[in-house]
Amino acid sequence: MSKWECLVCGYIYDPEVGDPDGGVEPGTAWEDVPDDWLCPECGAGKDMFEEMS
Amino acid sequence: MRLVIIGNGVAGVTTARNVADRKASIEVHLYTKEPYAYYPRPRLIDYISGKLSVENLPQYDDAWYQARGIDVHLSQQAMAVDPQARKVAFADGHKEIYDSLVLATGSRAWVPPIQGAHLQGVHTLRCLDDAHALCRQAEQGEPFLILGGGLLGLDTAMALRSYGVDVTVVELLPRLLPRQLDVEGAALLQQAIEARGVRVITGDACSEIEGDAQVHGARLGSGRFLPAGVVLISAGVRPKIDLAQEAGLTCHLGVVVDERMLTSAPAIYAVGDTAEFNGRVWGIIPAALAQARVAGAQITGQTDVAYQDVVPSTTLQVTGIDLTSVGEVNPEAGDYQEVRFLDEAAQIYKKLVIRENRVVGAILLGSRSDLAAVNQLVSRGIDVTEVQDQLLEPDFDLGAFVRRASARSA
Ligand SMILES: Cc1cc2nc3c(=O)[nH]c(=O)nc-3n(C[C@H](O)[C@H](O)[C@H](O)COP(=O)(O)OP(=O)(O)OC[C@H]3O[C@@H](n4cnc5c(N)ncnc54)[C@H](O)[C@@H]3O)c2cc1C
Ligand SMILES: [Fe+2]
Numbered sequence: 001m002s003k004w005e006c007l008v009c010g011y012i013y014d015p016e017v018g019d020p021d022g023g024v025e026p027g028t029a030w031e032d033v034p035d036d037w038l039c040p041e042c043g044a045g046k047d048m049f050e051e052m053s
Numbered sequence: 054m055r056l057v058i059i060g061n062g063v064a065g066v067t068t069a070r071n072v073a074d075r076k077a078s079i080e081v082h083l084y085t086k087e088p089y090a091y092y093p094r095p096r097l098i099d100y101i102s103g104k105l106s107v108e109n110l111p112q113y114d115d116a117w118y119q120a121r122g123i124d125v126h127l128s129q130q131a132m133a134v135d136p137q138a139r140k141v142a143f144a145d146g147h148k149e150i151y152d153s154l155v156l157a158t159g160s161r162a163w164v165p166p167i168q169g170a171h172l173q174g175v176h177t178l179r180c181l182d183d184a185h186a187l188c189r190q191a192e193q194g195e196p197f198l199i200l201g202g203g204l205l206g207l208d209t210a211m212a213l214r215s216y217g218v219d220v221t222v223v224e225l226l227p228r229l230l231p232r233q234l235d236v237e238g239a240a241l242l243q244q245a246i247e248a249r250g251v252r253v254i255t256g257d258a259c260s261e262i263e264g265d266a267q268v269h270g271a272r273l274g275s276g277r278f279l280p281a282g283v284v285l286i287s288a289g290v291r292p293k294i295d296l297a298q299e300a301g302l303t304c305h306l307g308v309v310v311d312e313r314m315l316t317s318a319p320a321i322y323a324v325g326d327t328a329e330f331n332g333r334v335w336g337i338i339p340a341a342l343a344q345a346r347v348a349g350a351q352i353t354g355q356t357d358v359a360y361q362d363v364v365p366s367t368t369l370q371v372t373g374i375d376l377t378s379v380g381e382v383n384p385e386a387g388d389y390q391e392v393r394f395l396d397e398a399a400q401i402y403k404k405l406v407i408r409e410n411r412v413v414g415a416i417l418l419g420s421r422s423d424l425a426a427v428n429q430l431v432s433r434g435i436d437v438t439e440v441q442d443q444l445l446e447p448d449f450d451l452g453a454f455v456r457r458a459s460a461r462s463a
Contacts, residue, residue, distance in 0.1 A: 007070070008063055008338065009093040010112050023425025023452055036432055037425070042095060043339040043368075048067075 001029045004049040009042035013049065054079050056352060057141055057151040059131045059296065061085035063093065064325025064341040065157030066113070071349025073121040079353065081123045082149060084141075086130035089181055090114060095338070097184045101191075102212035110181065131158075134300040136318040153320045153352050156297055156308055157345075160290035160326035160336060167286075169262030169271075175284045178209055187285065191216040195282025198271055200259050202229045204367060206287035210251045211374075220251045221279060223271070225258040233367055233378035237395065238416050241402050245374045245419075254279075290336055292327040307334040312359040314348040322348045330360060339363050375421045380431050381406055381414035389413075394445035403445050405430075410438045426451040433459060 001015040013019065013033070018026040022040050024033050030051075038045060056072060056079050058065045069083045092110045099105035118125045130144040134154065141149045162177030164170050174195075176187055191197070191213055199206045202224030210220045228239035229246075243253050259271045262284055270280040292307035303309045303317035307329030314322045325341035326334065335341075340363050350358035368377045384391075384406050394403040399419065405427070406414035412430040417423060430437065430451075435458045443449045 007112070008067070008342065009095060019425075021421035021424055023429075034425075034429075036429060038339075038428065040368075042093060043337070044342055048342065 003052045004030050005052050006039045006042065006044055007048050007050055008044040009039065011039050011041040012052070054152045055150065056081050056153045056155070057149050058083045058155040058157055059085075059141065060155075060157030060159055060325070060327075061087065061091055061125065061127075062157060062159045062325060062341070063091075063338055064159070064327075064345050065155065066091045067342055067345035068155050068157060068322075068324055068348045068352075069123045070121060071346060072352050073123050075349065075353040075355075077122060081121075082151075083118070083123055083125045084129045084131060084143070084149075085125075085127055086144075087180060087182075088128045090118070090125065090127070092181060093338075094179075097178065097181065098208045098212050100181075100184055101188060101209065102215045107181075107185075131296055134296055134321070136300050136302070136321060139320065151320070153322065155348055155352075156316070156321065156323040156327055157325050158293040158296060158327045160292045160334075162286065163289045163291045164286050165288050167259055167262055169264060169268070170286065172262055172264045172268045172284075173266055174264070174268035174282060175262060175286065177286050178205065179290070187213070187283075188216075190283045191218050193282070194218055196280065197221070197283045197285060198223065198259075198279055198281035199285045199287055200271070201287035201289070202226075202253065202255065203287060203289065204230065204233065206285070207246060207251075209285060209287065211246070211249060214250050221281070222246075222251060222253050223257060223259055223273065223279070224253070224255045227256040229253065229255065230378070231383075233376075233382065234416060234418075235383055235404065237393075238376075238402050238404070238418050241397075241400055241418055242374070242376060245400060249374075259284075290326065292329070292334055294327060297321075297323065297327075305329055305332070310344075310360075312347075312361075313351050313356070314344055314360060315351070322351070324348045331362060333362065335363070337367065375417070375419055377415070377417045377421065377424055377427075379415045379428060381408075382416050384408070384414065390441070392441065392444050394447075405444055407437065407441060410436050410441075412437060412444075423451050426455045429455045429459070433462075435459070435462075 004013040018024040018028045090111045091113045133142045162179045196219035199222045202222050257273045257275050260274050261272045294304045297308040298304050308323040310323050310328045324344040326336050347360040390407045392405045401419035404416045415427045
């Protein structure tokens with residue numbers, strides 16, 4: 001599963017870690033993160049993230 | 054078509070990105086007076102606390118701009134806009150012609166008219182150079198006085214503690230974060246901050262900053278004198294509207310825009326901290342992003358995309374103190390109910406404000422466990438009638454309720 005980076009602040013979403021505080025269980029692939037989930041660092045939405053190569 | 058953007062903060066750079074991603078045929082020229090490529094301002098707190106090195110602060114490098122065909126011009130200050138001739142004049146004397154112009158000039162730290170505010174050792178924090186200056190002072194071990202107990206003042210206070218310097222925060226109002234917290238929440242937060250070595254004085258204001266050339270301290274309204282080697286004024290921000298104002302654009306607090314982000318002048322847009330929509334200036338990143346999205350769409354011809362105000366949600370970044378405040382937390386009038394939960398021993402306080410069966414505001418202090426569910430309750434406008442009294446009970450599964458309710462309405 002690939003990691004995704006917030007283009008606004010650089011926060012990295014790692015599926016292995018998830019974002020438990022934000023309601024995303026560890027092991028959740030990016031595609032399954034809810035559409036209204038927000039970057040925990042800066043509040044940006046999912047559309048501001050880019051897949052890391 | 055030629056698009057000129059003034060400002061390389063989150064609003065300007067996101068507008069540029071949105072345009073470049075949609076239409077390669079638009080020439081994008083992005084100007085900033087700062088000598089740095091885009092860096093996220095919240096990260097300045099991590100830089101001050103030593104969590105982030107300065108090399109890792111910029112979010113984009115030259116290659117990022119290049120890959121998107123965005124022409125970025127650093128260290129270039131715009132001095133004047135001529136809406137008739139569609140021209141911008143810069144400090145180095147050159148002029149740029151535009152078909153569309155975006156004003157993304159952000160805001161500046163507001164300095165109230167206090168005597169002594171010009172003294173050496175008096176600072177504000179808005180940009181990287183300001184942060185450098187603060188760090189240099191903190192390295193000297195000078196005691197800090199922070200005027201203003203808002204989010205920025207508190208975040209900075211805690212970050213400065215990493216240098217081991219004395220930090221005192223003075224807040225004019227009787228409690229901290231009056232916009233984001235209620236009385237109970239503010240009292241708990243103050244305890245948590247004091248427990249981390251920051252002195253907090255509320256209900257007293259600085260009447261004069263004293264010193265000769267160099268600041269020695271501040272005199273408060275109560276007559277009390279607080280010695281300090283550095284004074285950081287953190288009294289809020291004001292939109293930078295001078296360019297727009299001098300060009301004759303309608304401005305109140307900010308540059309007035311409509312739901313297309315258009316100002317009163319043709320082909321001139323304003324986004325981010327500088328823009329005023331519906332009489333309001335947010336001064337936060339989520340609003341800047343939403344506005345940049347609309348401006349980007351409008352400029353690339355998607356004229357049906359309109360801006361709607363966001364629900365403000367703010368989070369204190371301080372490590373070890375979890376605080377989130379969403380929407381309307383101090384309801385003033387009308388029909389509303391409040392649901393609260395307090396565990397004083399564990400320093401946890403939660404409150405939901407409910408209007409017409411829907412959660413319109415929330416405070417979560419000392420715990421982030423319900424954060425996602427609460428955000429969704431507000432943003433999805435979920436009807437909570439049947440469970441209203443249980444919402445904050447420790448054994449109630451808020452997340453499961455939100456999932457069930459969302460599935461029902463989907
Ligand atoms: C330390 C700190 C922490 C923060 N933390 C948070 C947070 O956690 N969450 C949050 O939502 N918000 C936070 N904010 C607020 C947030 O940074 C702003 O809302 C955001 O930066 C606004 O973006 P902007 O692009 O509108 O303006 P800015 O970021 O201020 O950018 C404006 C740009 O325009 C340039 N400019 C201005 N005038 C001219 C000119 N005449 N010519 C050329 N260039 C010009 C400036 O140099 C600057 O690059 C924080 C702010 C600070 C300072
Ligand atoms: Fe982010």
